[in-house]
Every structure is written in C-alpha cells, then in structure tokens.
Amino acid sequence: VQLQASGGGLVQPGESLTLSCKASGFTLNRPAIGWFRQAPGKEREAVSCLSTNNDITFVPDFVKGRFTVSRGKAKNTVELRIDNLTPEDTAVYYCATDLGQASYALCHGRPTNWGQGTLVTVSS
Numbered sequence: 001v002q003l004q005a006s007g008g009g010l011v012q013p014g015e016s017l018t019l020s021c022k023a024s025g026f027t028l029n030r031p032a033i034g035w036f037r038q039a040p041g042k043e044r045e046a047v048s049c050l051s052t053n054n055d056i057t058f059v060p061d062f063v064k065g066r067f068t069v070s071r072g073k074a075k076n077t078v079e080l081r082i083d084n085l086t087p088e089d090t091a092v093y094y095c096a097t098d099l100g101q102a103s104y105a106l107c108h109g110r111p112t113n114w115g116q117g118t119l120v121t122v123s124s
Contacts, residue, residue: 021095
C-alpha cells in the first residue's frame with residue numbers, strides 16, 4: 001500500500017486547513033488510515049485514525065473539536081481538517097496504515113506504511 005499526503009502549507013493562526021491522503025496498491029478491503037504528526041524537536045504522535053468502517057479514533061484529547069478526519073470525495077482518500085490552527089500545530093503531518101482495519105489499533109500501534117509527510121506551518 002502506498003500513501004501520498006498533500007495539502008500542507010503556511011497558514012495564519014485561526015485559519016483552517018485540510019490535508020489529504022491518497023491510498024493506492026491495495027486489492028481487497030481498504031485499510032484503516034491514520035494521521036500522525038511530528039513537531040520540531042518532538043516525537044511523532046498519532047492524531048486521529050479512520051477505520052475501514054469509518055470508525056474514528058482520536059489520540060490526544062485536545063484534538064477533539066478542532067480536528068476532523070473523514071473520507072475524501074476522491075476515491076481512496078482520507079482527509080484531515082484542522083480548524084482554528086495555532087502555532088503549536090506546526091508539524092510535518094503524515095498519513096500511515098498498518099494494513100489492518102481498526103482505527104484504535106492503528107493509532108496505538110505501529111504503522112507499517114507511511115506517506116512522505118506534508119509540512120504545516122502556522123505563523124503570523
């Protein structure tokens with residue numbers, strides 16, 4: 001399975017941004033897809049994961065309400081919308097999968113396939 005993340009850029013605090021992850025290379029059931037991020041000087045962390053059946057897992061409590069993960073309109077895409085961006089959201093955002101179907105396992109486990117990452121910079 002190959003993943004390609006896109007949609008990052010430079011945004012001002014308070015603005016919104018939607019990241020997209022396109023998955024390809026799977027033949028049967030679509031896998032769970034998760035979003036992870038790595039801020040400068042910090043370890044990579046899980047943000048939110050979407051299961052095969054569209055169940056959603058959020059990992060850090062603080063993302064609830066500002067982060068929305070969903071299926072994209074384009075085939076085999078998963079989107080992450082971030083509202084009311086703050087400088088603390090500055091990070092490289094990755095999409096990933098463990099080739100399984102469950103969102104909780106993906107967000108709390110070890111993804112095996114990673115996209116290349118897209119940089120989000122929040123600054124005035």
